Amino acid sequence: MERTADFSARSAGPDDTAVIAQAIAAVLVPGDVLVLGGDMGAGKTTFTKALGAALGITETITSPTFTLHQQYEGGRFTLHHLDVYRIDQIEEVIDLALPELFESGGAVVIEWGDTIAPALPAGFALLSFGFGDGDDDRHISLTAIGSAWHMRVPGLKEVLADRLIDRQDDY
Ligand SMILES: Nc1ncnc2c1ncn2[C@@H]1O[C@H](COP(=O)(O)OP(=O)(O)OP(=O)(O)O)[C@@H](O)[C@H]1O
Ligand SMILES: [Mg+2]
DSSP states (O other): OOOOOSEEEEESSHHHHHHHHHHHHHHOOTTOEEEEEESTTSSHHHHHHHHHHHTTOOSOOOOOTTTSEEEEOSSSSOEEEEEOTTOOSHHHHHHTTHHHHHTSSSEEEEETGGGGGGGSOSSEEEEEEEEOSSTTOEEEEEEEESHHHHTTHHHHHHHTGGGEEOGGGOO
8 A cells, every 4th residue: 555645744642633533524424434554552543532522422432452343323423443453364354344334334444454455445545643753743644545535635635734744754
């Protein structure tokens, strides 16, 4: 999945990451898939918590590391939250029944989803989380795969304009 990101945004702390999550939640529609990758501990779950809250989910979203898949209702639509970090066999990916989830009408967020590229749908947003200089500094880049996400890039860049990082500063 070697593609140049469509944009990178700077986050100076969890609240900033929440603002980025809110911007993405605002354009999210049922059936969307977000693939979260990048550095370990850089903020994928923190982002997902804020995304869920922005969708109107009141239940606390926790890291699905040990359950692999959690489902949250009560928001604009169902949110499926998966973490495939611990998956090392293709059988376990099959057990997740991803094609059914992608067709279920909910949104699907997959932490470490970039590690199961063959199991991903034709279109999704790849969000890559990286560390910046300060303890709480993060870079969050978005790569649109497929036209549905590509079309949303200009609007997202406009909303996040004051946070965008020049390509040459990209990590
Ligand atoms: N700018 C930031 N954005 C997101 N999280 C931040 C930021 N600054 C500090 N943090 C902290 O970094 C940690 C990120 O942990 P989190 O579990 O969200 O990462 P993760 O990418 O899901 O980890 P893992 O790779 O283990 O799944 C949290 O403790 C969070 O409070
Ligand atoms: Mg996590």
